[in-house]
Structure formats: C-alpha cells, structure tokens
Amino acid sequence: MFHSGLTVTNPSCIEAPLPKGVSDFLPETADKITFIASRIHSVFDLWGFRRMITPLLEFEDVLALGMGEELRGKTFRFEDRQTGKLLAIPPDITPQVARIVATRMHALPLPHRIYYNGRVLRQAQMQSGRSREIFQSGVELIGLDSPEADAEMVAMAVEVLKGLGFTGFKIDLGHIAFYRGIMDAASLSEAVRRPLQEAIAKKEVSAVRSLLEGEKVSDRVKEEIALLPRLFGGREVIEEAARIVGNDRSKRALDNLAQVIEILDIYGVAEHLTVDLGEIRGLDYHTGITFEGFVPGVGEAVCSGGRYDDLTANYGFPAPATGFAFNIMALLAGLSRKPEVEASRSRDFLIFNQKDDRREALEIAQKLRASGFTCARDIIKRDLESSLDYARKMDIRMLLVIGADNCKDNELYLVRTADHRGVAVTREELFDKGLEEKFDRQGENHG
Known part of the structure; x- marks a missing residue:
C-alpha cells in the first residue's frame, strides 16, 4: 500500500516492456x-x-x-x-x-x-x-x-x-492514372514492373534506364518512362508531360490534374502546390488525383x-x-x-487551502470550472512550497491560495508557477480572463 508523500525511487524492479x-x-x-x-x-x-x-x-x-x-x-x-x-x-x-x-x-x-x-x-x-x-x-x-x-x-x-x-509547407500533387496509362501502354513484363516502380518512386533515373534496356518496347515509351522521375516542379510540368506522353489515359489524367489546379487557384493556395507525376506511392485503391503534404x-x-x-x-x-x-x-x-x-499541456489552477474548512475551496473550484477554467484541488496535506513545486511539474499555471495571511477577507492569493510571483485578487477578479495582466502590472509597480 502506498501512502501520500511516498516516493518510488526504483521502478525498474518491475519490467513492463512494450512490443516494438x-x-x-x-x-x-x-x-x-x-x-x-x-x-x-x-x-x-x-x-x-x-x-x-x-x-x-x-x-x-x-x-x-x-x-x-x-x-x-x-x-x-x-x-x-x-x-x-x-x-x-x-x-x-x-x-x-x-x-x-x-x-x-x-x-x-x-x-x-x-x-x-x-x-x-x-x-x-x-x-x-x-x-x-x-x-x-x-x-x-x-x-x-x-x-x-x-x-x-x-x-x-x-x-x-x-x-x-x-x-513553407508543400502539397505534392500527382495522378496515378498518368503513370498507369504509360505502364499499360508499355506492356512490360511482370518481372520488371515492380523494381521499375520502386526506382521511379526513388527518382533513380539511371536505374530506370538500366531496367528498360532489355525490354521489348518502343524507344518513345522507354523515353516516357525514363522521364517520370524528372516530372517534378510547378504547373509547367503538366505542359511538359503533355508533349511527351502518347496514350489517351495519361492525357486525360493531365487534363484532370490541370482542372483541379485551376480550381485550387480560386481557393488561393497555389503557392503551396507542386506537381510530381513520378510520385506513385499511393495506396493500391487510388484511381486518380493523389497528393501528399510535407x-x-x-x-x-x-x-x-x-x-x-x-x-x-x-x-x-x-x-x-x-x-x-x-x-x-x-x-x-x-x-x-x-x-x-x-x-495545450497546461492547466489553469491548483487550489491550496490553508483553512480548516474545505467548503470555500470546493465552491471556488466549482465556479472556476463553470467559467471555463481548469481547476484541481491539492487534497494532499503539504506545505506551500511543496504544493507550488507540484503545480510547476504538472504544468499548472497558477496556485490559488485560500486563507493566505497577507490577504483581506474578500481576497485570495495567486502565485504564478512560472516565476513564483504572487498577487492578491478579489473573488470577482479571479474569474477575469486577463489575470496575467494583473501580474505584469504588479511587476511594473514594484519596479
């Protein structure tokens, strides 16, 4: 059984590996x-x-x-x-x-x-x-x-x-039908299709040419395939590909890609687009436009x-x-x-109660949550410094002290965990979304 305040110093005594x-x-x-x-x-x-x-x-x-x-x-x-x-x-x-x-x-x-x-x-x-x-x-x-x-x-x-x-991000646009049109027209042997696809995907131009040397296809088709790794850049790539390619399926793919880019111009996103007709890493079920974001x-x-x-x-x-x-x-x-x-990791408040009665602490916590703040109660009995250290390690922005000696009856004491700066606030001010400014004003006054 673990008691509050007990620190486990050697958790390695329990082995709990995960699968790779x-x-x-x-x-x-x-x-x-x-x-x-x-x-x-x-x-x-x-x-x-x-x-x-x-x-x-x-x-x-x-x-x-x-x-x-x-x-x-x-x-x-x-x-x-x-x-x-x-x-x-x-x-x-x-x-x-x-x-x-x-x-x-x-x-x-x-x-x-x-x-x-x-x-x-x-x-x-x-x-x-x-x-x-x-x-x-x-x-x-x-x-x-x-x-x-x-x-x-x-x-x-x-x-x-x-x-x-x-x-500075980019969306690479491709069209799987453009590639498939070229490959279907080439009628390449199955033995060469897979390594050829891998070489094209890796942009290895010399490897592509080497794989095509022994294939019985026309020089024009060989040139179309060999150029695939180089068909990368702006929309001018579509025009370049249109001059090279001979089959109807690939031509329709280029027309489709041009239409999509024309619509994307209306969206005003042209600066983020690149065209990559040698990108063929889409999943097997893709049939047309493909894209990746980097x-x-x-x-x-x-x-x-x-x-x-x-x-x-x-x-x-x-x-x-x-x-x-x-x-x-x-x-x-x-x-x-x-x-x-x-x-996004941080939470708003941790309540530290110095009074014997917990009612005020619980009521304030409820009101803070109802106002959209995250709020936890430090239920463990410990001193102020220990509670502040806990809040810092748990990424809680502020420690709210109830019953602080330096506060009036209608005031609470807030400590910002980032710099340990404290400020007295009224209950009304506590629910103000601009609490951080109060800390900064106090710093200016002290200066």
Missing part, C-alpha cells in the same frame, strides 16, 4: 495530440463533414475486399475464438468507411461527407524503426466525380496546416490521400470517392516547439 513499434503517451504528449486533433476536426466540421467511428476489429475476409496487396501485407490477423474466423485489426480506416457507406448508408442521398479519428496498426519491418501504430484524422467525400471534389480535399489540407501555424523539418508526409472510385463497389455499391488523412504523430513532430501546442 508502439508507445505509451504520457499526459504532456497526449495533450498535444488532443490539441492537434481538435484543430483538424474543427476544420472538418466547418466544411460540413460529419464524424464516424469505425470498429477496432473486422472480419479479415470482409476487410480484405477494400485493401490492395500492399495493405493486406501489413495487416495484423488472428483467430476469433467465438467464430473460428480470421479477424483483422484495420491498417487503414478508408476501407472501413467504404464498407459502412456501401452496406449501411446506401439508401441515403449522396454525397456523403464523413470524417474520422482513430488509430490503425500496420506491420513494419523490425529494422525500419517505424511505428506500427498510426494516429489518423481524415475525411472521405463519397458520391462526387468532380475536379472540385478533389480540389476541396487539397484546400482543406492547406487550411488545416495554416491553422496549425505551419509555413512540412519543414519532418522527413515524412504529414497528410496523404486521393481519389479512389472503385473502392465502395467492392462492397456492392459503386460510387466515386475522394479523401485524405493526416498522420497526427508526423504533425506533432513538426509542431513540438510551437507555443500554442506547448500551451
């Missing part, structure tokens, strides 16, 4: 994650999307209908003792939304504007060091086959990133998505669709030192 690729998130980090998610959700709400909550488990054969080979290879599976069937932990939420829309919402009018927040698990190579647990906040717009729908996704992503305080200082995409017109059809309900998701932990990596995110 997952983490505990202590309150400071959890507060930041919650702050980021709430900012994302506020934008989704403002754009007219409604939240959906998906299950943690699915039958593997049902979930597999909405996943390509890549995602199936990253899925955690195990047997259900109740049914004997194979269960799966979803590696991505979009296939779940597609299933729900197709099987439970098909009678409702289109389009469906849905957003979600959740965690998924993906198998990862042990030596990669990558997390197997991914925090996703995303949207799905189902029922619209329109460049404006695709542009809406990109514009929302930009709005979220701006709202979180990012500058912020300074983070080595992975903070958001990604695109069009996936065939996914709901796998569950018996054909409908065009587009969507994207934020990787919240990647966002956190880019925001970890931003003042607003740091401030």
Whole structure:
C-alpha cells in the first residue's frame, strides 16, 4: 500500500516492456495530440463533414475486399475464438468507411461527407524503426466525380496546416492514372514492373534506364518512362508531360490534374502546390488525383490521400470517392516547439487551502470550472512550497491560495508557477480572463 508523500525511487524492479513499434503517451504528449486533433476536426466540421467511428476489429475476409496487396501485407490477423474466423485489426480506416457507406448508408442521398479519428496498426519491418501504430484524422467525400471534389480535399489540407501555424509547407500533387496509362501502354513484363516502380518512386533515373534496356518496347515509351522521375516542379510540368506522353489515359489524367489546379487557384493556395507525376506511392485503391503534404523539418508526409472510385463497389455499391488523412504523430513532430501546442499541456489552477474548512475551496473550484477554467484541488496535506513545486511539474499555471495571511477577507492569493510571483485578487477578479495582466502590472509597480 502506498501512502501520500511516498516516493518510488526504483521502478525498474518491475519490467513492463512494450512490443516494438508502439508507445505509451504520457499526459504532456497526449495533450498535444488532443490539441492537434481538435484543430483538424474543427476544420472538418466547418466544411460540413460529419464524424464516424469505425470498429477496432473486422472480419479479415470482409476487410480484405477494400485493401490492395500492399495493405493486406501489413495487416495484423488472428483467430476469433467465438467464430473460428480470421479477424483483422484495420491498417487503414478508408476501407472501413467504404464498407459502412456501401452496406449501411446506401439508401441515403449522396454525397456523403464523413470524417474520422482513430488509430490503425500496420506491420513494419523490425529494422525500419517505424511505428506500427498510426494516429489518423481524415475525411472521405463519397458520391462526387468532380475536379472540385478533389480540389476541396487539397484546400482543406492547406487550411488545416495554416491553422496549425505551419509555413513553407508543400502539397505534392500527382495522378496515378498518368503513370498507369504509360505502364499499360508499355506492356512490360511482370518481372520488371515492380523494381521499375520502386526506382521511379526513388527518382533513380539511371536505374530506370538500366531496367528498360532489355525490354521489348518502343524507344518513345522507354523515353516516357525514363522521364517520370524528372516530372517534378510547378504547373509547367503538366505542359511538359503533355508533349511527351502518347496514350489517351495519361492525357486525360493531365487534363484532370490541370482542372483541379485551376480550381485550387480560386481557393488561393497555389503557392503551396507542386506537381510530381513520378510520385506513385499511393495506396493500391487510388484511381486518380493523389497528393501528399510535407512540412519543414519532418522527413515524412504529414497528410496523404486521393481519389479512389472503385473502392465502395467492392462492397456492392459503386460510387466515386475522394479523401485524405493526416498522420497526427508526423504533425506533432513538426509542431513540438510551437507555443500554442506547448500551451495545450497546461492547466489553469491548483487550489491550496490553508483553512480548516474545505467548503470555500470546493465552491471556488466549482465556479472556476463553470467559467471555463481548469481547476484541481491539492487534497494532499503539504506545505506551500511543496504544493507550488507540484503545480510547476504538472504544468499548472497558477496556485490559488485560500486563507493566505497577507490577504483581506474578500481576497485570495495567486502565485504564478512560472516565476513564483504572487498577487492578491478579489473573488470577482479571479474569474477575469486577463489575470496575467494583473501580474505584469504588479511587476511594473514594484519596479
């Protein structure tokens, strides 16, 4: 049994390791994650999307209908003792939304504007060091086959990133049908398609040319494929690609991409856009526009998505669709030192009661919470310095002392934990949102 004031100095006597690729998130980090998610959700709400909550488990054969080979290879599976069937932990939420829309919402009018927040698990190579647990906040717009729908996704992503305080970020736009049109026209052997795709994704021009040397395709097609890693830059890339490409599918893809960018000009987000026609890292279910968002200082995409017109059809309900998701932990990596995110960890008040009667302390705590302040009571009996030290370590901004010797009957004493500066306030002033100014005024007077 632990008593108040007892300090555990050697917790290592209990071993509680975690599987590789997952983490505990202590309150400071959890507060930041919650702050980021709430900012994302506020934008989704403002754009007219409604939240959906998906299950943690699915039958593997049902979930597999909405996943390509890549995602199936990253899925955690195990047997259900109740049914004997194979269960799966979803590696991505979009296939779940597609299933729900197709099987439970098909009678409702289109389009469906849905957003979600959740965690998924993906198998990862042990030596990669990558997390197997991914925090996703995303949207799905189902029922619209329109460049404006695709542009809406990109514009929302930009709005979220701006709202979180990012500058200098980029949204890389691609089109999976442009790449597939070239590859289909080339009729390459299966043995070379996969390594060629990897070389294109890594922008390895010499490796691409080397892989094509032994293939029986025309020089023009070889040139089209060899140029893919270099088709990166501004919208002039679309014009350059149009001069090179010969097949109709790729040409239609370029027209579609140009239309989306034209609409994004109206949104006023052109400065954040780049075009990358060699970007082919979209999930297997993507069919059209794809995009990824990158912020300074983070080595992975903070958001990604695109069009996936065939996914709901796998569950018996054909409908065009587009969507994207934020990787919240990647966002956190880019925001970890931003003042607003740091401030999200803090709480407002800790009440320290020097009176024998607890009634006043409890009543003031209730009124503070009703006024929108966070407030905790220091129930443990300890001295003022110990309580102040606790408040500082718990990121509580102010210690509220009831019954301080230097206060009048209608006054309370506030101590700011950051600098231990104290000031007497009346009960009315306590509920003023500008309390920090009172500390600063007092400092000026003392000066």
